[in-house]
Amino acid sequence: MKDNNITLFDFDSDSDKKTNWRTESIINQDMFLEVLSKIEQLNENNKVKFEIQKIIEAIINPRKDSLGLLNISSNGDTAKVNKDILLEELNQIADSQNIERAKYYITRLKKSLTEVKTSKINDLNLNRWKEYDDILTESLWVLDKRDKSGAHNAGYWGNFIPQIPNQFLRRYTKQGEWVLDAFLGSGTTLIECKRLGRNGIGVELLPEVVEIANKNVSSEENKFNVKTEVITADSTELNFKQELEKRNIKFVQFLIMHPPYWNIIKFSNNKKDLSNARSVEEFLNLFGKVVDNTYDILDKGRYFAVVIGDKYSQGEWIPLAFYTMNEVLKRGYILKSTIIKNFEETKGKVNQKELWRYRALVGGFYIFKHEYIFLFKKVKK
Known part of the structure; x- marks a missing residue:
């Protein structure tokens, strides 16, 4: 002893x-x-x-x-x-x-x-549920710092914090299942896939961003020997089913999308980029095409998360997040949860706190301190 x-x-x-x-x-x-x-x-x-x-x-x-x-x-x-x-x-x-x-x-x-008692959609041992105290179950997510460990970094303007895919992959997928991110950006979701033992595919429109994503993802250790791949393509036009069939994949078990918040950040001059949509209607139409293109490849009964924020323009608050949510609901998904996530500073406002406070006082509005995460479930084939 x-x-x-x-x-x-x-x-x-x-x-x-x-x-x-x-x-x-x-x-x-x-x-x-x-x-x-x-x-x-x-x-x-x-x-x-x-x-x-x-x-x-x-x-x-x-x-x-x-x-x-x-x-x-x-x-x-x-x-x-x-x-x-x-x-x-x-x-x-x-x-x-x-x-x-x-x-x-x-x-x-x-x-x-x-x-060991697990559900059909994750590996959490419900007989020891108290041990998962780091998994969030409330609808207000106050996350003070982004995870910058390993391959994660905040160098790409507009990428979401790694804690978002980490939470969702642990709650809504099992090891070895497939995850698809239709707006991959710098590769955050695929990095989390490698860490948690999930296979992942990411689609990114811009070749220069794909290069960044590939570098980031490849630098993360692949201790579970999973498959990850970045596809350079336009998600509004891509035949996702065909792409999966090429890789002998029938369905994915989780979808996640973090599209541009319309034109708040201009990511490129590419006309196919959602950040270059000429109107909110055009933005929603393009986003809706991505939802359409990915609907058939998600397994029935599985989950789909959208991370999106609102926009303030010409004296008016535009509820872009809720418009986006409705585009998903039109296509047969049901809404399971609405999550409010805080953010303290963006790259564009990091040195302008006082200026934005003055603008808010003059303009009669409140400064953005949150974004939305909508969680949907596919209930029909």
């Missing part, structure tokens, strides 16, 4: 992943389950509390582990668990008012260590 030589960091003998003993515990799963099963046979609540308290003390201070719960050996299964969550579960058992409730919590804890 590891007793007098436990350090702050150690290694799980099964996974060789570094463990922080302040936040994680590596338990001998067989022994832990055996102890829980013995406690489960008790018929007096006070005895249950007493025995559970021994486990709590061992988790808090491994040097006092007299039960062998943290005895990690090569011939025993181990489980890495979040220490705070494990203690919360154990305390819930100890605080139970009656023996029936205590046994219910014991059974639930055993199940979380022995059974």
